[in-house]
Amino acid sequence: MPVVTIQMWTGRTVEQKRALTRAITDAMVTHADVKPDGLHVIIQEIPKENWARAGVLGIDRKDV
Amino acid sequence: MPVVTIQMWTGRTVEQKRALTRAITDAMVTHADVKPDGLHVIIQEIPKENWARAGVLGIDRKDV
Amino acid sequence: MPVVTIQMWTGRTVEQKRALTRAITDAMVTHADVKPDGLHVIIQEIPKENWARAGVLGIDRKDV
Amino acid sequence: MPVVTIQMWTGRTVEQKRALTRAITDAMVTHADVKPDGLHVIIQEIPKENWARAGVLGIDRKDV
Amino acid sequence: MPVVTIQMWTGRTVEQKRALTRAITDAMVTHADVKPDGLHVIIQEIPKENWARAGVLGIDRKDV
Amino acid sequence: MPVVTIQMWTGRTVEQKRALTRAITDAMVTHADVKPDGLHVIIQEIPKENWARAGVLGIDRKDV
Numbered sequence: 001m002p003v004v005t006i007q008m009w010t011g012r013t014v015e016q017k018r019a020l021t022r023a024i025t026d027a028m029v030t031h032a033d034v035k036p037d038g039l040h041v042i043i044q045e046i047p048k049e050n051w052a053r054a055g056v057l058g059i060d061r062k063d064v
Numbered sequence: 065m066p067v068v069t070i071q072m073w074t075g076r077t078v079e080q081k082r083a084l085t086r087a088i089t090d091a092m093v094t095h096a097d098v099k100p101d102g103l104h105v106i107i108q109e110i111p112k113e114n115w116a117r118a119g120v121l122g123i124d125r126k127d128v
Numbered sequence: 129m130p131v132v133t134i135q136m137w138t139g140r141t142v143e144q145k146r147a148l149t150r151a152i153t154d155a156m157v158t159h160a161d162v163k164p165d166g167l168h169v170i171i172q173e174i175p176k177e178n179w180a181r182a183g184v185l186g187i188d189r190k191d192v
Numbered sequence: 193m194p195v196v197t198i199q200m201w202t203g204r205t206v207e208q209k210r211a212l213t214r215a216i217t218d219a220m221v222t223h224a225d226v227k228p229d230g231l232h233v234i235i236q237e238i239p240k241e242n243w244a245r246a247g248v249l250g251i252d253r254k255d256v
Numbered sequence: 257m258p259v260v261t262i263q264m265w266t267g268r269t270v271e272q273k274r275a276l277t278r279a280i281t282d283a284m285v286t287h288a289d290v291k292p293d294g295l296h297v298i299i300q301e302i303p304k305e306n307w308a309r310a311g312v313l314g315i316d317r318k319d320v
Numbered sequence: 321m322p323v324v325t326i327q328m329w330t331g332r333t334v335e336q337k338r339a340l341t342r343a344i345t346d347a348m349v350t351h352a353d354v355k356p357d358g359l360h361v362i363i364q365e366i367p368k369e370n371w372a373r374a375g376v377l378g379i380d381r382k383d384v
Contacts, residue, residue: 001168001200002199002200003131003170003198003200004197004198004216006196007196007197012224014113014123020223021116022116023218023219023222026219027212027215027219030215031211031215032212033208036118038168038245039117039119040116040129044114046299046300050273050298050299051297051299052273052296053230053296054281054292055278055281055295055297056278057274060274065136066134067360068134068135071131071132072162078305078313080160080161081305081306082313084155084159084160086311087158091154095147095151096136096144096148097144100311102310102358102360103310103311104358106302106306106307109306145244164247166246167245167247168244170238170242171238172242174362179360179361180360181359181361182357182358182359185334187334188338195259206369206377206379209369209372213375218375229374230374232259232294234371235371258328259326260325261325263323263325264321268353272351276348283340287336287339287340294373309358
């Protein structure tokens with residue numbers, strides 16, 4: 001019954017979110033020995049201008 | 065002076081949020097022995113397509 | 129089915145945690161119109177030396 | 193480069209954590225189209241007395 | 257390589273976010289002895305109607 | 321009055337935490353235009369065996 005919170009950039013499709021949350025649920029059941037009922041996977045979508053890596057905002061990065 | 069973060073689906077009215085945060089503040093003061101000043105209650109509203117329970121996205125569930 | 133995460137100092141008794149989580153659950157059901165099943169309330173206990181308010185660590189404060 | 197935070201009860205072995213974080217990393221790379229470098233998976237272990245479901249602390253539940 | 261998550265009201269400019277995340281990154285490198293690579297600073301912007309202090313929603317406060 | 325949560329490995333001294341939280345508070349006041357009163361900085365210390373980067377647990381990494 002754990003809670004998994006994903007922080008990532010905005011922009012995934014519903015189909016990606018569907019596959020991602022299913023795969024993470026499977027990983028939790030397989031490896032952490034939890035029951036799926038009551039297991040939450042929550043996606044927090046963060047705009048690129050609100051996320052810095054190594055001190056550089058996503059909107060300012062050249063490598064992504 | 066704790067911090068309470070609520071993750072839930074979008075869709076509550078302002079009046080519901082007002083009553084909810086007041087009730088949670090009261091619960092903290094009554095049961096956790098904290099002062100209300102500096103006590104934060106933060107609501108993070110999550111779209112149904114970003115929240116899976118038991119591996120099923122909120123937009124795909126039939127029971128809610 | 130929301131998730132409520134409480135960040136607060138260490139030091140509450142089990143009886144306080146029992147009463148607190150029950151009261152917060154009641155507040156969620158009453159005011160946010162959620163079902164209790166699948167509703168999680170999680171307490172993250174933080175040592176005083178890991179929490180600063182107004183730039184002052186809990187272990188350095190004179191007012192608490 | 194997302195951040196995945198897992199809140200769950202204490203008690204998994206190091207080997208379970210190793211397999212779990214690897215599987216979640218794979219799920220993120222496969223389904224969310226992210227690069228593994230800079231992808232963090234963080235496990236927050238919560239004692240049973242600090243986690244309530246449906247208003248009942250983990251230490252008071254009969255079904256787990 | 258830590259993760260810093262900032263919860264604050266909406267409304268800062270991109271220039272403020274750029275300066276803020278750079279300053280926090282510098283603080284982490286200087287005082288926590290971490291490498292900037294893989295260090296994430298994430299801003300979660302919260303509407304005033306979703307944040308209560310001392311039981312009063314941001315939209316209801318007179319002092320801000 | 322924001323809330324800043326730092327997730328990082330265990331192991332900093334109290335003096336490092338004192339300097340770090342003060343510097344982050346200063347950064348928030350200077351760049352995000354907030355008042356220090358009610359501004360919380362919370363450090364969540366995570367054991368190396370609970371944190372994976374690029375799918376590798378901290379205890380298994382050779383580069384740190």
